[in-house]
Structures are given as C-alpha cells and as structure tokens.
Amino acid sequence: MAKSRKVNARQGKTRQSYLNNLGTNTVLVFLSLNLVLTVVLMGGLYKHASWNGVSSEKERRGTTQITAEEMEKKVSIVGPDALINLDHGDPTMFESFWKEMREKATVVIPGWHMMSYFSDTKNLCWFLEPEFANQVRRIHRIVGNAVTDDRHIIVGVGSTQLIHATLYALASTEERQPVNVVSAKPFYSMYRGITDFMKSGLFQWAGDSLSYTSGTNFIELVCSPNNPDGSIRESVLPSNSGHRIHDMAYYWPQYTPIQGPTDHDITLFTVSKATGHAGTRIGWALVKDADVARRMVKFIEMNSIGVSKDSQVRAAKILQVVSDGYEFLDSEATGGGLFHFGRRLMADRWQRLRQAVEVTGKFSLPEFPYGFCEFSKEHAQTYPAFAWLKCEDENGGDCETFFRSLKIQTRSGTHFGAGPEYVRISMLDRDPNFDEFLRRISTLP
Numbered sequence: 001m002a003k004s005r006k007v008n009a010r011q012g013k014t015r016q017s018y019l020n021n022l023g024t025n026t027v028l029v030f031l032s033l034n035l036v037l038t039v040v041l042m043g044g045l046y047k048h049a050s051w052n053g054v055s056s057e058k059e060r061r062g063t064t065q066i067t068a069e070e071m072e073k074k075v076s077i078v079g080p081d082a083l084i085n086l087d088h089g090d091p092t093m094f095e096s097f098w099k100e101m102r103e104k105a106t107v108v109i110p111g112w113h114m115m116s117y118f119s120d121t122k123n124l125c126w127f128l129e130p131e132f133a134n135q136v137r138r139i140h141r142i143v144g145n146a147v148t149d150d151r152h153i154i155v156g157v158g159s160t161q162l163i164h165a166t167l168y169a170l171a172s173t174e175e176r177q178p179v180n181v182v183s184a185k186p187f188y189s190m191y192r193g194i195t196d197f198m199k200s201g202l203f204q205w206a207g208d209s210l211s212y213t214s215g216t217n218f219i220e221l222v223c224s225p226n227n228p229d230g231s232i233r234e235s236v237l238p239s240n241s242g243h244r245i246h247d248m249a250y251y252w253p254q255y256t257p258i259q260g261p262t263d264h265d266i267t268l269f270t271v272s273k274a275t276g277h278a279g280t281r282i283g284w285a286l287v288k289d290a291d292v293a294r295r296m297v298k299f300i301e302m303n304s305i306g307v308s309k310d311s312q313v314r315a316a317k318i319l320q321v322v323s324d325g326y327e328f329l330d331s332e333a334t335g336g337g338l339f340h341f342g343r344r345l346m347a348d349r350w351q352r353l354r355q356a357v358e359v360t361g362k363f364s365l366p367e368f369p370y371g372f373c374e375f376s377k378e379h380a381q382t383y384p385a386f387a388w389l390k391c392e393d394e395n396g397g398d399c400e401t402f403f404r405s406l407k408i409q410t411r412s413g414t415h416f417g418a419g420p421e422y423v424r425i426s427m428l429d430r431d432p433n434f435d436e437f438l439r440r441i442s443t444l445p
Contacts (some may be wrong), residue, residue: 020318021373023118032156034210051406053376059369076144077408078432078433078435078436080436081407081409082407083407083409084312084407084408084409084429084433084436084437084440085409085429085433086408086409086410086425086426086433086437087409087410087411087426088426088427089227089273089385089386089426090278090426090428090429091272091273091276091277091278091385091427091428092276092428092429092430093276093342093345093427093428093429093431093434094275094276094338094341094342094428095276095428095430095441097276097341097342098276101321104288104316104321104324105317105321106317107313107314109310109313114309114310114313116443117305117306119306119309119312120326124152124290124293124294124295124297125152125153125154125155125293126306127155127200127299127300127305127306127307127309128154128155128307128312128351129155129309129312129316130307131312132155132282132312132313132315132316132319133153133155133312134316135316135319135323136148136153136269136284136319137153138319138320139274139319139322139323140261140373141320142323142326142327143252143253143258143339144258144260144261144374144375145248145258145261145262145375146248146251146261146262146263146267146269146286147250147261147262147263147286148286150288151286151287151288152286152287152288152290152293153284153285153286153287154284154285154287154293154296154297154300155283155284155312156282156283156300157281157282157283157286157304157305157307157308158270158272158281158282158283158306159247159249159268159269159270159272159283160190160194160281160283161196161283161286161300161303161304162268162284162296162363163191163245163268164194164198164299164303165285165290165295165296165299165300165303166245166266166268166285166296167181167194167195167202167203167245168200168202168203168295168299169198169292169293169295169299170219170245170292171200171203171219172217173303175217178200178201178202178203178204178220179202179203179204179217179219180203180204180205180206180212180214180215180217180218180219181195181203181204181205181218181221182206182208182209182212182217182218182219182220182221182237183208183209183220183222183223184208184209184210184222184233184236185208185210185416185418186226186228186229186388186413186418187208187221187223187416187417187423188221188223188226188227188228188247188416189228189394189411189415189424191205191221192205194413203206203219207417208417209236209237209435210236212237212272216238216241217242218237218241218242218243219236219242219244219245220236220237220242220244220245221245221385222234222235222245222247223247223249224245224246224247224248224250224251225250225251225252225255225256225382225384226432227385227424228386228388228411228416228424229384229385229388230250230255230256230366230368230382230384230385230386230388231366231368232256243265243266244264244265244266245266246262246266246267246268247266247268248262248267248268248269249270249273249274249283250271250273250384250385251269252273252274252339252342252344253337253339253340253343253375253376254339254341254342254343254345254346254383255342255346255382255383255384255385256371256380256382256383256384257370257371257372257373257375257376257379257381257382258373258374258375258376259342259371259372259373259374260374265287265288265289265292266285266287266288266292267285267286267315268283268284268285269283269284269285269286270283270284271315273385274319274322275318275319275322275338276428277314277315277318280311280314280315280318281308281311282307282315285425309313318441322339325337325338326339329399336427337376343376343380343383345438346385346427347381347383347384348410349383349427349434350383350427352438353365353387353427356438356441356442357389357441358443360441360444361392362391362392362441362444363389363390363391363392364389364390364392365387365388365389365390366388368381368382368383368384369381369382375429383427384427385426385427385428386425386426386427387424387425388422388424389410389422389423389425391421391422391423396418397419397421398412398420399413399419399420399421399423400412400420400423403423406440406441407440408437408440408441410423410424410425411423411424425437
C-alpha cells in the first residue's frame, strides 16, 4: 500500500511536470508565432511604407513623378472661369529654364552634413556658408551690377529679414524718438508693413520721402528698378543726413539694362528675383560698415539663430550654374543662359501686354527708356517684373475691383501709396496663367 502511494505520488509529480513543461512550451510556441507574425507584418509594412508613413524609395520616386506630372498638367490648363492670381510676384516663369538644367542644378545633402549652427566662425557673419559667399561675389563680377570688394556679405531669409535687420542696425538706440522710415511713392507695398509690424520703438513708418520734412533722423528705402512701377530710382533726400538702404532685387539683366555696378553703403539682393527660386528664401546684403554689418548679424542671430545652411548650399549651386553658363559654356548652344532666357520671355510678354492694352483702350502703361547694357553689350529696354497698370475711367476708378470682376487678382495702388485707379500685375507667372490673363483683357467689349 505504501509502495503504491509512492508510485502514485511519482506519477503525479511527473504529470504536473509534463503539464508545466507543456504550458511553458505552449507559451514559447505562442511567443515564437507572435514574433514571426510581427516580422512578417513589419516586413510588409516596411515594403509598403517607411517608418514615417512615406513610401519606399522606389515607390516614393514613382509617386513624386506622378504628382509632378499631374501638377504640370493641372497648371498647364487654365479654364475661362478660373481665378488667376497675379497679386504676388511668384517667379514661376523660370521653371522651364531650370527643367532644362536637370542634374546640373541638383543638390544632394547627406544626413550628417552641416548639422552645426556655425558655418565660418572667423567671419563676422558666422552663419554665412563660404561657398555661397564665393558664388555671390562671382555672379556680381560676371554681371557687373554691384561692387563686392571691401564689403561684408550678410545672408538673410530673403530680403524681408534683411530689411528688418538693416532697420535695427541703423536705428540709434540713443535717440528718444523712433527713426522715420520713408520711401518715394509709389513704394513697395511691404515696406510699410515690415516697418510697423513689430511696433518697434526704434523705427516707424513715415510715408512718402518726396514729401518728408521731419528732420534728419530718417532711413530712406530706395528700390531700383522700382517695385511696382519699374522706374530707375535714386535717393531723393539730402545725402548729408539720414541713412539709405538700396533694394536692388530687380537690378538683373532680364529686367533692365545693367549700366554699371552699384556702390552704396547697404545694398540688398535676393535669389527670388535673380534666378526665380523664391521658395529657397535666401537674400544677401552688401555692407560697407563693419559695425552696421555686426548689428545686422546680431539681429538675425536673435531672430532666427542664423540662416538655413541647406538653403544657402542650394542657392550657391543655383548661382554657380548661372555663372557657369556665361563663363564656360557656348552661349549659342545654351541660348545665352538664364539672363538671356529671362530677357526674351519678358520682352515677349511686355510686347503682347502692350498690344492688348492698345486694343482695349481701357488701360495705360508707363513707358521706359532704352539704355546701353554693359552686360549684354547692346542697347536694351527695361522690362519690369510688374506691370503698373492704370484703369482709365473703369468701375469708378477702382481698378482692383474691375479686375476682380474678370476673376483676375491684382494688388491695388492704394497699397503702394498711390490711388485706386492703379493696380500692380505680376509679369512672372507661368505661361498658361499669363496667356489667359491676356486673353481676358483682349476680349473685353
């Protein structure tokens, strides 16, 4: 009996051990199957998407190409009832030129590259990429539109940030009253907004420099060729007082004859209007005075802790391609490069716009003189980036409202210190939009 109880006890322990092992093995098998299933599922997910939800490289390229093709088809067809936005100076007309450049203008940036805040700690502008500075000097030397010797190059997030930085640098902190900021009418519509947006105690908008009589504490903004009317501008206030900022965003051969290099204390340029790359958001200032340049750098440091290196590298590559087109390539084979491409397109658009205006008899446009272009070595006319158009007795003098009735968005002259009978119209949009704009005004009753 005792022996029987021992045998039963051993069998019970064996059975319990078996059950325990079975439970353990079942769990292990379950975990293994779960792991395999997870790997399979993750493999499938990885096949169809990356960790951030974007398709794999091969599929991503295909999707991007399809999207680009669809977008190109979309913008190539403008219906008669579609709204045409010619309010902004979005320079998309240059897209066709850069498509032809293909890989020449392509930039690839490794993930580990340019991770530091700093570009050149020995430079006064410590966030300025050296190669971008080199290409800025090079293109000005080729075009002949600005003096760069003995100048500090300050890079900014487009001209907008540079204007802010310059106003800060020139405004004296010792003055009890804010410095007056002025510009001759019609002035660039953003000048007033840029000046007053921050409600700074250092500077304030004071309007038209032609009627300014409030003393010597002023900063005059001089845009030449002028936005919006395309005229060539000089300072109108006494040169022995105040400060000046020369905005030369449109002083490039596609818009106006180059009649020598600008030589000012502070000169602003931007990639946006030079090459069409508005989205890159890069501009630069050529500054004589080191103290002014240092204060500009301080403003940008406090405002954005520098300027994107990625954007600077892309801008440097773009400027390099433009310069290479004139220094190393056969001008006949390339059609003359970016500036010749831009000039041909602007000349054609202005000719067709003047013909449409003449046919309707409802509008008028300013005339521009011819001048000898030192860059192209020929007599040339100014073809501004914007048309400063006047409505002749249309819709009670409200030209913007009249164009809105045609589903054409423009910018009223009131934003530029002028009257509502004027509008500014961008000449830089894609061909389909510009062509439809001309069709609508040419067929007015």
